[in-house]
Amino acid sequence: EIGLQGLCVIPEDIAAMPSRAAGVALACALALxxxxxxxxxxxxxxxxxxxxxxxxxxxxxxxCSGRGVCNGTNCTCEGARLGAFCERPMQPLSTVCEPLLRxxxxxxxxxxxxxxxxxxVMAIGDSMTAGYNVVNPSGVEFRGWGFxxxxxPTANTLGTFIQAYNPGLIGGAKGSRRPSQAPGQxxxxxxxxxxxxxxxxxxxxxxxxxxxTEQVDWLSQRLDALAPGKWKDEWKLxxxxxxxxxxxxxxxxxxxKHPPTDVRVVEAQFDAVLERLHAGFPxxxxxxxALPDRLEPNVTIATASCxxxxxxxxxxxxxxxxxxxxxxxxxEYNQMLVRLVQRWQAKTCTPGNCTMAVALRLxxxxxxxxxxxxxxxxxxxxxxxxxxxxxxxxxxxxxxGPPQSPPGLHWQxxxxxxxxxxxxxVPDPSLALLExxxxxxxxxx
Numbered sequence: 415e416i417g418l419q420g421l422c423v424i425p426e427d428i429a430a431m432p433s434r435a436a437g438v439a440l441a442c443a444l445a446l447x448x449x450x451x452x453x454x455x456x457x458x459x460x461x462x463x464x465x466x467x468x469x470x471x472x473x474x475x476x477x478c479s480g481r482g483v484c485n486g487t488n489c490t491c492e493g494a495r496l497g498a499f500c501e502r503p504m505q506p507l508s509t510v511c512e513p514l515l516r517x518x519x520x521x522x523x524x525x526x527x528x529x530x531x532x533x534x535v536m537a538i539g540d541s542m543t544a545g546y547n548v549v550n551p552s553g554v555e556f557r558g559w560g561f562x563x564x565x566x567p568t569a570n571t572l573g574t575f576i577q578a579y580n581p582g583l584i585g586g587a588k589g590s591r592r593p594s595q596a597p598g599q600x601x602x603x604x605x606x607x608x609x610x611x612x613x614x615x616x617x618x619x620x621x622x623x624x625x626x627t628e629q630v631d632w633l634s635q636r637l638d639a640l641a642p643g644k645w646k647d648e649w650k651l652x653x654x655x656x657x658x659x660x661x662x663x664x665x666x667x668x669x670x671k672h673p674p675t676d677v678r679v680v681e682a683q684f685d686a687v688l689e690r691l692h693a694g695f696p697x698x699x700x701x702x703x704a705l706p707d708r709l710e711p712n713v714t715i716a717t718a719s720c721x722x723x724x725x726x727x728x729x730x731x732x733x734x735x736x737x738x739x740x741x742x743x744x745x746e747y748n749q750m751l752v753r754l755v756q757r758w759q760a761k762t763c764t765p766g767n768c769t770m771a772v773a774l775r776l777x778x779x780x781x782x783x784x785x786x787x788x789x790x791x792x793x794x795x796x797x798x799x800x801x802x803x804x805x806x807x808x809x810x811x812x813x814x815g816p817p818q819s820p821p822g823l824h825w826q827x828x829x830x831x832x833x834x835x836x837x838x839x840v841p842d843p844s845l846a847l848l849e850x851x852x853x854x855x856x857x858x859x
Contacts, residue, residue, distance in 0.1 A: 714793045
């Protein structure tokens, strides 16, 4: 008679996470027990509150499923979510956007590529690119949901956004796998048994920037197998997120009390990666992601679970750097990325020739990253909320350039539909960051 059961529905995304689902279920049970013992008047009051204030109607229901903002009576959902409580994922772009005919005439320049002309999607980087714990905190790489190249049907990624316009896309990652890093050692790139899972996502758990050349070589070998004889003639998108492991773990796993990798070393290593790409990967578009300058270092020890995780990794030989050095190092690395991208834009895309375009993307710049955006097991890796927000912002930047509004991830902004005039944008990184803390802050060396 009380009718509370209808409000106690666990959203699909929470149901997929056992620890969260159990907590919600327990809260629901307690609330329902209270409801059964309550008076008819209190039940009527609860029902009236639920009708008047649906997104604040019950203490056992996460406000807007943790994926939106409650505005009194309604949830304003994040771009990746739908539903009265933001409990459902967004619809695929293939169902909400008008289809586009592929162009019959193109200039062949990288700065004139429309994103539906991308035939191959690739990624290199570390565990964040590999999708570690992105769906739930189970110690698994959910590559099919990785922000850069996942193509699982339920995912919101660069891969699924491109695939909506180019169903024949090559390189998308599917499913999940266990990480291959052995504590204290460099991990190997995806082994043959997992080729179908990894697609062309060469990311390696724990990878420093210095490891990326091996990942590039692996991509070349896999491309020869997946698209023999034709991959060099097709447009390829490569997304790179790397450098954060150099900051939080330093240059090697085994050293203790070490600082982050020197920025001059990382810059030279990035140059070597781009040199190899330029020499061996014609018709290439490159997204390089700026590092998160508002990741609060102490969030990594904010909960008992995360403190235990950090202590366990230390005991296994994976040593963390001084938390107090993280923020200044991120700013220093981001300044380096501005120089790097400017240098390679001038080198690879000239008025006479442009076969490789390099762009700096900013989804994590001036974005506050805390417990709501991170995996609950280690308080370090992006959760699904952050990964989906990153994918949407990168996609929108690819179509329209950096947003004109203040920097930072725009949570409520949906993924844009591709329009005939859109091209892969190659903004000047110094202009894009002009109002950002990355250039306002002086680094004292």
